[in-house]
Every structure is written in structure tokens, then in C-alpha cells.
Amino acid sequence: MMVTLLGATTLVLVTLAPWVLSAAAGGKNLKSPQKVEVDIIDDTFILRWNRSDESVGNVTFSFDYQKPGMDNWIKLPGCQNITSTKCNFSSLKLNIYEEIKLRIRAEKENTSSWYEVDSFTPFRKAQIGPPEVHLEAEDKAIVIHISPPGTKDSVMWALDGLSFTYSLVIWKNSSSVEERIENIYSRHKIYKLSPETTYCLKVKAALLTSRKIGVYSPVHCIKTTVENELPPPENIEVIVQNQNYVLKWDYTYANMTFQVQWLQNPGNHLYKWKQIRECENVKATQCVFPQNIFQKGIYLLRVQASDGKNTSFWSEEIKFDTEIQASLLPPVFNVRSLSDSLCISIGAPQRSENKPVIQDYPLIYEILFWENTSKAERKIIEKKTDVTIPNLKPLTVYCVKARAHSMDEKLNKSSVFSDVVCEETKSGNTSKIWLIIGIFTVLLALPFVIYAVKVLLRCINYVFFPSLKPSSNIEEYFSEQPLKNLLLLTSEEQIEKCFIIENISTIATVEETNQTDEDHKKYSSQTSQDSGNYSNEDESENKTSEELQQDFI
Numbered sequence: 001m002m003v004t005l006l007g008a009t010t011l012v013l014v015t016l017a018p019w020v021l022s023a024a025a026g027g028k029n030l031k032s033p034q035k036v037e038v039d040i041i042d043d044t045f046i047l048r049w050n051r052s053d054e055s056v057g058n059v060t061f062s063f064d065y066q067k068p069g070m071d072n073w074i075k076l077p078g079c080q081n082i083t084s085t086k087c088n089f090s091s092l093k094l095n096i097y098e099e100i101k102l103r104i105r106a107e108k109e110n111t112s113s114w115y116e117v118d119s120f121t122p123f124r125k126a127q128i129g130p131p132e133v134h135l136e137a138e139d140k141a142i143v144i145h146i147s148p149p150g151t152k153d154s155v156m157w158a159l160d161g162l163s164f165t166y167s168l169v170i171w172k173n174s175s176s177v178e179e180r181i182e183n184i185y186s187r188h189k190i191y192k193l194s195p196e197t198t199y200c201l202k203v204k205a206a207l208l209t210s211r212k213i214g215v216y217s218p219v220h221c222i223k224t225t226v227e228n229e230l231p232p233p234e235n236i237e238v239i240v241q242n243q244n245y246v247l248k249w250d251y252t253y254a255n256m257t258f259q260v261q262w263l264q265n266p267g268n269h270l271y272k273w274k275q276i277r278e279c280e281n282v283k284a285t286q287c288v289f290p291q292n293i294f295q296k297g298i299y300l301l302r303v304q305a306s307d308g309k310n311t312s313f314w315s316e317e318i319k320f321d322t323e324i325q326a327s328l329l330p331p332v333f334n335v336r337s338l339s340d341s342l343c344i345s346i347g348a349p350q351r352s353e354n355k356p357v358i359q360d361y362p363l364i365y366e367i368l369f370w371e372n373t374s375k376a377e378r379k380i381i382e383k384k385t386d387v388t389i390p391n392l393k394p395l396t397v398y399c400v401k402a403r404a405h406s407m408d409e410k411l412n413k414s415s416v417f418s419d420v421v422c423e424e425t426k427s428g429n430t431s432k433i434w435l436i437i438g439i440f441t442v443l444l445a446l447p448f449v450i451y452a453v454k455v456l457l458r459c460i461n462y463v464f465f466p467s468l469k470p471s472s473n474i475e476e477y478f479s480e481q482p483l484k485n486l487l488l489l490t491s492e493e494q495i496e497k498c499f500i501i502e503n504i505s506t507i508a509t510v511e512e513t514n515q516t517d518e519d520h521k522k523y524s525s526q527t528s529q530d531s532g533n534y535s536n537e538d539e540s541e542n543k544t545s546e547e548l549q550q551d552f553i
Contacts, residue, residue: 030106032115033061033085038102040126042150042157045090047079049104052112059106063087064114066101076102096122096156126156128214131166131205135222138313139195142222144168146186149205149214164205173198173221185266191316195227230312233258233285233303238320241288243329247279248286249303249315256305257281262320263300273302294322330418331365331404337423340392342369344400346385349415362407372397372422397424 031052039046047063060083063076079087094100099119106112129149136143148164150157157164170190171178181190193199200221205214233249240246247260260279264271279287299320305312329349336343346365362383369389370377380389392398399422406413 030056030059030108030110030112032112033104033106034115036102036104036115036117038117038120038125040122040156042126042129043090043154044129045088045092045122047087047089047102047104049085051085052106056108059083059108061085061087061104061106063089063102063104065089065092066103068098073103081107094122096126123156126212128157128164128205128207128212130215130217131164131203133201133203133217133220135201135220137222137224139225139227140191140193141313142190142193142199142201142224144184144188144190144201144203146184146188146203146205148186160207160210163207163209165208166203166205168201168203169216170199170201173200187263187266189317193224195224198223228310228313230305230307230310232312233305233315236301236303236315236318238301238318240291243291244288245291245294246286246288247301247303251285251305253305253307255283256307257283258285258287258303258305260287260301260303261314262294263317265297266300266319291322294320296322298322324413328363328404328406328413328415330415331363331402333400333402333418333421335400335421335423337425339394339426340390342389342392342398342400342423342425344387344389344402346387346402349404363404364407365402365404367400367402368417369398369400372399392425394425394427397422 033049034052036047036049039048049061051059060081061079062081063079064073065076066073076089077091078089099121101119102117103114104117105114131149132147134145134147136145146166148154148157148161154161164186166184166186166188167180167182168184168188169178169180181188198221200219202216202219204216206212231252233251235248235250237248238245239248249258251258258279259281260276261273262276263273276287276289276293278289299322300317301320302314302317304314331346332349333344333346336345344367364381364383365385365387367380367382367387367389368377369380371393380387389398389400399420401417401420403417404415
């Protein structure tokens with residue numbers, strides 16, 4: 001019985017122990033916070049939440065965070081042991097394009113369970129804050145200088161600082177009628193206001209690419225000045241002449257001097273106004289400056305007047321886009337003629353210093369051509385830079401001129417026509433004519449060639465292959481003339497010849513020479529071989545002796 005009572009008492013104590021501990025801690029278990037909100041404006045990171053039990057006092061709250069690829073949780077700086085329901089963790093260095101996880105719990109003597117916040121990407125969560133605005137007053141205008149949202153070293157908008165567009169709302173302080181102006185640059189000027197009047201305005205920024213629209217800035221008010229003695233120049237315009245820009249304006253008074261300034265990239269508040277040297281202290285209501293002082297881009301131009309004592313405010317600023325307002329120069333081309341066509345090669349236009357002009361947009365070419373003796377023009381349109389005009393008359397002079405058109409409908413620009421180039425086409429049957437002339441020349445020259453060959457062969461035969469003649473002994477006997485026809489034997493020594501007659505029936509020939517009989521026989525044999533007709537020396541002498549015997553008989 002006693003043992004049973006002790007066991008029951010122990011069971012009751014064990015069961016009541018958690019309740020006793022809970023009562024000692026405040027009498028209740030802590031509940032997790034609820035409705036945690038993340039507010040990111042520019043580079044400011046704020047967390048807000050609701051208490052689960054307002055009746056429990058002296059409760060603090062702490063956050064942990066976790067980055068992608070991490071298994072453990074890290075204490076969130078700026079959000080530890082917070083007694084309020086708000087904390088700032090802007091000091092944490094985060095990759096604003098990566099997701100982050102957060103969790104929160106309540107703490108007293110004990111702690112609540114963790115409450116996890118849905119993961120988020122800081123850049124997507126961020127909102128655009130109000131821009132900073134600075135105003136300058138003129139007599140009939142207000143100049144607005146706008147600084148991008150965020151701090152100077154902003155991380156959130158580091159890649160988008162130049163992509164902001166701005167809009168504003170302006171009204172007279174004495175009226176509730178508002179005027180809205182959309183899509184303005186970071187520097188904007190509002191014209192046609194009343195002198196000595198207070199105007200109020202507010203500005204907001206937007207990132208159209210990210211579909212983010214910011215909140216309005218605080219309201220700023222400023223009063224315009226007393227009307228100036230000299231009005232600003234009016235009706236500013238830019239036209240193009242050859243390779244120059246001509247800036248023109250209107251002004252009320254004479255004997256004035258003017259100056260012109262330009263601003264590059266008006267969307268960037270860091271750029272400053274610069275003077276155009278060719279338009280400094282000019283006395284006419286226009287000035288001329290070369291196109292090459294401006295690179296490709298968007299500029300603002302303004303003009304100011306002065307009489308030596310007083311100076312006007314600057315004129316209305318005109319937007320100047322070099323792509324749109326710069327003239328399209330005429331193309332340069334070469335023409336090469338064929339038998340029945342013209343080949344045209346189109347090149348980039350050149351400036352006066354022979355530097356090619358680079359066009360960053362596609363072009364099409366309009367080509368006009370006509371016979372030099374006619375005014376009937378024919379037109380072709382080509383995108384290619386190598387063009388052939390076929391089916392033309394041979395031996396005819398054709399003239400060609402061309403101009404360029406931009407293919408971009410927004411630009412809608414065309415050049416003037418180039419200089420006229422004239423070229424004569426070649427004959428269509430040139431090859432046939434030359435073939436006929438060649439054949440005729442060959443036929444005409446053939447008899448002369450045959451005759452010349454024949455004469456040449458005769459000379460060769462005469463020198464190397466002489467005709468058959470009597471031997472030199474017989475020729476000398478009858479003519480008593482020196483040896484003439486053996487042209488190739490001029491180097492041989494003369495031979496004395498004697499005839500001996502015995503008994504009138506025998507004639508012997510005795511030859512005395514400076515050479516041996518063997519040499520004489522060799523000579524006779526060689527002579528016989530060269531002519532192909534002579535016999536040897538002995539046979540000739542026998543025949544000669546027999547003929548002489550018959551004569552004497």
C-alpha cells in the first residue's frame with residue numbers, strides 16, 4: 001500500500017515537471033513570430049514581422065540566413081536579439097542575383113520553434129526609391145537636376161544607373177492643376193513658365209527593362225526670377241550642308257554676339273557642357289562646324305546671346321541625334337565596260353581627307369543609267385554592291401549615277417546623287433573580227449613565206465650540196481682557168497699538173513705536189529664522198545687519158 005502511494009506520487013511529480021518549468025519561464029510556451037515581410041528599397045534591407053502573443057513581455061527575436069550551397073545556418077547581422085518587430089540587415093554583403101533563405105524565432109528564458117521565410121532574390125524583391133532632385137530657377141524656366149536612386153556606390157543599381165528614366169508632376173503653388181511630363185533625362189529644363197511665380201514638383205524613377213517603377217520624391221518648390229532684359233535665342237535648328245552642320249537660330253536684337261554649347265549623352269548626369277569653338281563669339285545668327293567633331297550618339301545644343309554688358313539665359317535645348325540628322329553621303333562607284341553590259345562596283349563614300357565613312361545601318365542603292373545621246377533614264381534598285389547592267393548596245397556611251405537610301409524606316413534618309421560617270425561599251429563581235437583578220441593575214445603572208453623558204457633551201461643546197469660538174473683537171477685543161485667552183489677547198493694548196501704523151505697513144509699524168517700520194521688519194525676519195533657523184537682519182541685519170549688519145553688520133 002505504501003509502495004503504491006509512493007509510485008503514484010512520483011508519477012504526478014514527473015507529469016507536473018514541464019508545467020512547473022513553463023510557469024517559471026512565464027507560464028506559457030513561446031510561439032514563433034508570424035507574417036514576416038522583406039522590404040528592400042535601393043540598398044536598404046528591412047525585415048518586419050508580427051508577434052504571436054502580445055501578452056508575453058521581454059521577448060527578443062533573432063534571424064538566421066542561408067546561402068545557396070550551404071548546409072548550416074548563419075546568424076544574420078543586424079537582426080540578433082531585437083526587442084522590436086523590425087531590423088535592418090543592409091550591412092550583409094550579398095549577391096543580389098542569388099536566392100537567400102531566412103528564419104526567425106522568439107527568445108526569452110526559452111525559445112520558440114524556427115519560422116522559415118520563403119526564399120527570395122534581392123534584386124527581384126527590390127523597389128526603386130525616390131531620386132534626389134535639385135532645382136535652378138530662371139525667369140521663364142526651371143532646370144531640374146536628378147540623381148539616380150540609391151547611394152553613390154549603390155550595389156543594387158550598379159548595372160542600371162544609366163538605364164533609369166524619369167517622370168515628374170509640376171504645378172503652380174497657387175493652383176491644384178497638375179501637369180505630367182514623362183520620359184525625361186536626368187537633366188531636364190521646363191520652359192514657358194511665368195516670371196516671379198512659385199512652382200512645385202515631384203519626380204520618380206523607373207527601370208523599364210525590369211518593369212520597376214519607383215516612388216515619388218518629396219515635393220520641391222522654387223520661384224522663378226524677374227524677367228531678364230535680353231531674351232534667349234529662339235527657333236534653334238540644325239541642317240546639313242556637304243560635310244558640315246549648320247546651326248541656325250532667330251534673335252530679336254541686332255549687334256549681338258552668340259555662343260553655342262553641346263552636351264553629350266544627356267541621360268548621364270556626370271557629363272558637362274562644352275563649348276563649340278567654331279561657334280564662339282559669332283555675330284551672325286548661324287554658325288558652321290564639321291560633322292567629325294561629334295561621334296555617334298545623342299547630344300543637346302543650346303545658344304546664348306550677349307551685348308557685351310548683359311547676357312541672356314540659354315535658349316531651349318534641342319536634341320541632336322547624329323544618326324538621324326547627319327546627312328547620308330552619296331556612294332562612290334567604279335564602272336567597267338564589257339561587250340554588251342556595264343559592271344558597277346559600289347564603295348563606301350569618302351570625306352574630304354579621303355577617309356571612308358562607316359555606315360552602321362544597311363543601305364540600298366538606286367542606280368540611274370541612260371545613253372549619252374538620249375535623256376531616257378532607266379532605274380534599278382539593288383542591295384548588292386556589285387551590280388551588272390546587261391543587254392546594252394555595243395560601242396555605245398552610257399552614263400551612270402547612283403544614290404543611297406537607308407533601309408531603316410525610322411531614319412528615312414537618302415543621299416544626293418553621285419557624280420555622273422560615262423563609259424563606252426565594247427564591240428559585241430570583237431573576237432570574230434580578230435579571227436577573220438588573223439586568217440586573212442595568214443593567207444596573205446603564205447606565198448611570201450613559201451618563196452622565202454624556197455630561196456633558203458636553194459642557198460643551203462648550193463653551199464652544202466653542189467650540182468654535178470666535170471673534174472677540175474678537165475676544166476683547167478679546156479679553160480685554162482684557176483679552180484673556182486670548189487668553194488670548200490680554198491685552203492688546199494695549188495697542184496701543178498703535167499701531161500706526157502708517149503707514142504701518141506699513151507698519156508701519163510705526173511703530178512707533183514707538196515703532199516704524198518696517199519694524201520692525194522684521201523682528198524680524191526673525200527671529194528667523191530661529198531659530191532656523191534665523183535669516182536676515185538685513178539678512174540678519172542684513165543678516162544681522161546683515153547679521151548686525149550682519141551683526140552690526137
